[in-house]
Amino acid sequence: MSSNHPEFSIEQADGRLLCTLCPRACQMADGQRGLCFVRQRQGKRIELTTYGRSSGLVIDPIEKKPLNHFYPGSSVLSFGTAGCNLSCKFCQNWDMSKSREMDILQSPATPQAIAQAAVDHQCHSVAFTYNDPVIFYEYAVDTSIACHESDVKTVAVTAGYINDSAREGFFQHIDAVNVDLKGFSESFYHELCSGALQPVLNTLEYLVQETKVWTEITTLLIPGENDSDKELDAMTSWIVARLGPDVPLHFSAFHPDYKLRNHPPTTHHSLLKAKNMALKNGLHFVYLGNVHDPENASTYCPHCGAIIIGRVGYTVNAWHLDNNCCCVSCGKSLPGVFESSPGAWGNRYQRISIS
Numbered sequence: 001m002s003s004n005h006p007e008f009s010i011e012q013a014d015g016r017l018l019c020t021l022c023p024r025a026c027q028m029a030d031g032q033r034g035l036c037f038v039r040q041r042q043g044k045r046i047e048l049t050t051y052g053r054s055s056g057l058v059i060d061p062i063e064k065k066p067l068n069h070f071y072p073g074s075s076v077l078s079f080g081t082a083g084c085n086l087s088c089k090f091c092q093n094w095d096m097s098k099s100r101e102m103d104i105l106q107s108p109a110t111p112q113a114i115a116q117a118a119v120d121h122q123c124h125s126v127a128f129t130y131n132d133p134v135i136f137y138e139y140a141v142d143t144s145i146a147c148h149e150s151d152v153k154t155v156a157v158t159a160g161y162i163n164d165s166a167r168e169g170f171f172q173h174i175d176a177v178n179v180d181l182k183g184f185s186e187s188f189y190h191e192l193c194s195g196a197l198q199p200v201l202n203t204l205e206y207l208v209q210e211t212k213v214w215t216e217i218t219t220l221l222i223p224g225e226n227d228s229d230k231e232l233d234a235m236t237s238w239i240v241a242r243l244g245p246d247v248p249l250h251f252s253a254f255h256p257d258y259k260l261r262n263h264p265p266t267t268h269h270s271l272l273k274a275k276n277m278a279l280k281n282g283l284h285f286v287y288l289g290n291v292h293d294p295e296n297a298s299t300y301c302p303h304c305g306a307i308i309i310g311r312v313g314y315t316v317n318a319w320h321l322d323n324n325c326c327c328v329s330c331g332k333s334l335p336g337v338f339e340s341s342p343g344a345w346g347n348r349y350q351r352i353s354i355s
């Protein structure tokens with residue numbers, strides 16, 4: 001691990017170390033771990049215990065992150081570790097994010113090995129996903145640096161729950177991000193995530209207003225919890241006002257899992273209602289996820305209404321962008337990061353190992 005990373009700790013009057021990486025603000029005596037489970041006090045330092053240990057590497061489509069305006073159709077080498085700094089009762093990856101069994105991390109993988117694997121398998125990017133990369137900050141940053149040295153892009157799939165002081169050091173190494181905006185009320189974050197909303201909003205404003213990181217947002221719609229008209233109206237209005245109309249928003253369908261197994265799944269009608277409200281409030285690009293709906297997974301020109309990028313599942317089946325990333329029908333530019341043609345990875349899922 002590089003020795004150039006910030007310490008992210010402050011010694012308290014009682015001798016405990018305060019972790020300053022995220023708003024959780026865990027205070028640890030020697031040997032104790034934070035709520036994330038992977039950051040542990042060892043002597044006078046807080047160490048990352050999962051550095052160089054991956055929960056498995058998979059090549060899948062970039063649209064699965066989900067990112068629809070970042071090299072569409074391309075393949076991405078995805079991995080995570082274990083642990084999380086939120087405690088979402090609806091977690092869809094709880095088997096990894098809430099794992100306390102360190103032997104689930106069966107794949108030793110140095111940053112350089114991950115970057116080389118991406119090159120060897122012709123992946124356009126590497127994604128830190130499955131659990132939040134904020135908690136494995138040092139591993140993610142070192143891997144990003146190694147990737148960029150090999151001309152491989154990096155993607156962070158994150159809840160954005162990170163302190164102001166740590167944001168620049170983390171996101172300066174990231175090319176694209178999907179931020180999980182879990183709801184739009186402090187009560188939702190407090191009761192279902194054991195967290196707070198405002199730090200996430202701060203992260204989103206920082207990303208869009210102060211960096212060049214391509215940013216998309218996902219909200220998992222949970223019936224009766226975060227899908228009221230009032231909350232969705234407030235959220236989508238805030239995105240337009242503070243982030244702008246061109247930030248893509250993905251509404252994803254919830255399925256009962258983890259500690260919300262008795263909740264009903266999200267209906268297609270509910271997803272469509274949320275999308276229509278977002279469009280009414282001025283957002284240009286709104287997508288539906290976790291459902292088979294090619295029409296609402298495709299990208300349309302907000303100026304002339306023509307289809308620009310057609311999708312069936314994660315496969316790009318229509319491409320109407322010119323070489324200047326403009327709509328071929330009206331000539332207006334499409335916000336995002338594109339090449340002259342889409343990738344052809346499609347719906348494939350390929351697990352790999354690093355020897």
